[in-house]
Amino acid sequence: MRAIAVINQKGGVGKTTISINLASAMANRGYRTLLVDMDPQSHCAVGLAVPEEQIEHSMFDVMIGQARGEPLRITEILWKISERFELAPSTIDLATFETQTTGQPDRENALRNILAQIRNEFDYVIIDCPPSVGLLTFNALRAATDVVVPVEMGYFSLHGLSKQLDTLNALSQQCPERVNVMVLASMYDIRTKMAREILAELRKHFSSRMFKTVINFNTKLKEAASLGQPISEYDPASKGFKDFLALADELVGSDTQTHKAELVNTLQTRLKSISASADELLASIKEPKMSIEPEQPRTTLEQKLADFYGARQVNGSVVFSALYPRAQAVHIAGDFNGWKPEQTPLEKVGDNGNWQIKMPLDKGTYRYRLVVDGQWQQDPYNEMTEMNPFGDFNSILNVQ
Ligand SMILES: Nc1ncnc2c1ncn2[C@@H]1O[C@H](COP(=O)(O)OP(=O)(O)O)[C@@H](O)[C@H]1O
Ligand SMILES: [Mg+2]
Structure with missing residues (x-):
């Protein structure tokens, strides 16, 4: 064996x-x-x-x-x-x-x-x-x-x-x-x-x-x-x-x-x-280059979304950014706030339906979900996910 x-x-x-x-x-x-x-x-x-x-x-x-x-x-x-x-x-x-x-x-x-x-x-x-x-x-x-x-x-x-x-x-x-x-x-x-x-x-x-x-x-x-x-x-x-x-x-x-x-x-x-x-x-290995091959190009719009939405590290903080033009309220819940979305609302930025929040996060791996008008969902701009015990997907973020 x-x-x-x-x-x-x-x-x-x-x-x-x-x-x-x-x-x-x-x-x-x-x-x-x-x-x-x-x-x-x-x-x-x-x-x-x-x-x-x-x-x-x-x-x-x-x-x-x-x-x-x-x-x-x-x-x-x-x-x-x-x-x-x-x-x-x-x-x-x-x-x-x-x-x-x-x-x-x-x-x-x-x-x-x-x-x-x-x-x-x-x-x-x-x-x-x-x-x-x-x-x-x-x-x-x-x-x-x-x-x-x-x-x-x-x-x-x-x-x-x-x-x-x-x-x-x-x-x-x-x-x-x-x-x-x-x-x-x-x-x-x-x-x-x-x-x-x-x-x-x-x-x-x-x-x-x-x-x-x-x-x-x-x-x-x-x-x-x-x-x-x-x-x-x-x-x-x-x-x-x-x-x-x-x-x-x-x-x-x-x-x-x-x-x-x-x-x-x-x-x-x-x-x-x-x-x-x-x-x-x-x-x-030098700088990470997230280039996508020309044979499978993303549309300009897709590329833009990939560039501007999702979670990214900026000077010791993480900016979460998501596009929800029709939402009244967007919150985030994860192991960084005890999965309590009400504590952490995203702010509407501009008129395009962009919602954002900047959070200081220590190095580590985090799981989170977005709550859009009360509906829990995975971050659509983050490909890293993990199934949770409820059969839904949590988004995963590695802060380096
Ligand atoms: N080869 C793969 N292709 C696509 N998705 C994958 C692949 N491997 C894992 N995943 C997805 O990534 C997430 C994390 O994978 P999982 O096997 O649960 O990792 P771990 O057990 O290490 O936490 C899950 O949502 C899983 O469905
Ligand atoms: Mg596992």
Whole structure:
């Protein structure tokens, strides 16, 4: 059995999308596959239409049971998604695992011990991790034979990359095991010159530590998730599904290679060199140029909108700007104001229906939505989104 952990402490880089669809592709290829959701936000259940209110036992119960020496077998909590594809869902209480197991010996090995019990029942276990590096991610790291680090193909995502890898590295100091760590290009938009340049640079620097397969940006993947289906069911003819079959095949094929590599690479040294590569890579890429290829030109109007609306950083602040000519009131709600829109109205600027607000925001990743005349919606000018537990999309903003 191989256990593949999908880890990146940043939200919105495609972890859950990759976990769900890689698991489904593995099952499609004939492997007995288990998807383990280690994120208390339980996005795997949302993305696979498993009704949250009907989840009686979750990874929370299995993990707590294991840490306290009152084990509940993981097979007791599984939901069958399709032939050979099972989900071990999480629930929000998994967030309390760390505080509830304080002082329990071996709590960082809970997942590893849980998976050891089903070693012969599954060929592949895919572990979706939370966007943080706490005890849950550490459990995944210790249980994994392979780690997939999705990297979203944008200049700003590279900025955080070496820091993220450093953190993974720090965690791995306490991981005696040998693990195969690989970087995966995610949400790749071939139409943008910058994405193509970044991919070429990534390949140069990460070489054999990077998957040949790239996960392209594909709106079908988003649609599939919002309907609670893996892409294999929603649109098996899509490019999205082909990408995940290719990823599955590459992982399966890397089996023997991996074992050879494991002899010389501990997780720690591997991560160190990946992290150094990320720094070098960043230094080698100059200003981000958000140019769109001439073969797929945007209309002048579209370009104007892309230039002037959305969220952008200006001298330590972020300006949110949106076009709503008929709106009476536009507010914003996000983790920066406790999701209370009434506190933060946008101001109407000029007569064209442009609404704006400038907010000082510290470095970090934020989720937000716009509230237009009482209607909650994602920011139509921000392509970065993430599904929330209500099945809607939050807009994502990375302040650097
Ligand atoms: N390859 C892709 N193409 C298009 N949209 C994607 C792709 N990967 C992820 N998304 C969308 O981006 C958002 C964040 O992805 P998600 O998998 O939830 O990231 P994470 O689990 O890292 O937070 C979601 O709305 C998802 O549908
Ligand atoms: Mg996720």
